[in-house]
Amino acid sequence: MAPVAIGEEVLFDPTRRWVSRASCRTVSSARFFVDGPAFPRIPPSAAQQAGWDLAKKICHHCPVLAECRRDSLGEEYGVWGGLDERERYLIRTRLSQRARRWPAARRLAWGKELLALRDGGNTWTRIRAMTGIGDRLGELLIDEWVTHRALTAQPPAAVVELPLPAPGGMIQPPFPAVPGRRHAWVRRAGRITDAHYRGQTEDGAWISVQLRTGKGNSIQFVRSEDVQIYHPQPVVIVTYIGRPDREQQSQAG
């Protein structure tokens, strides 16, 4: 499991990667787990407290004291991160109050993580041992996260029915019902343009027209289905060598 973080701040590291750098790794665990009354029901004896204080001296020179203290809040017994059982117990009992002052991002990040732990099959006893957060505060943080997630969820994408493009590309506009000032309406690049008729190929498949383009007047061949001649014109046969449809046919062949 990776450390849980918001921005630069690590909330807790479930795998405790810092252990390999701990000062106590070569010290007997008996130094940190001192026999004595079972706290918190019974206060520690003087001997137990003295034992804890000795262990804390090792912690105070430990390079991972901060990380250890962050991740051991839920530990019930022994000295961890320079804190004894009683000190950690008191921090845990005040955790709900302290959590009220946490930034919203921190509360939500904890809520999200606790939800994952809870839904991952961990009991609250186990979660508290890992994080120091018990069921009451934990459920509160989870509720905040679930509410936030519902409010900020993106609505499902709407399906928009768009007309399918005509075969071969663009949706072609219909010819206007009224004549223009020249000879024919020409449908070109998805627009209707008034144009002069100049002739056509022998089979009538292509019409030569003069029309206005963005670069001025232009003479072009246009497919006959894209031309509507509205003033009768004498048919003029013109040669169109290298017709686009013939090129396609010859390539296909």
Ligand code: SF4
């Ligand atoms: S802070 Fe103390 S208990 Fe924690 S790793 Fe360091 S020496 Fe061990």
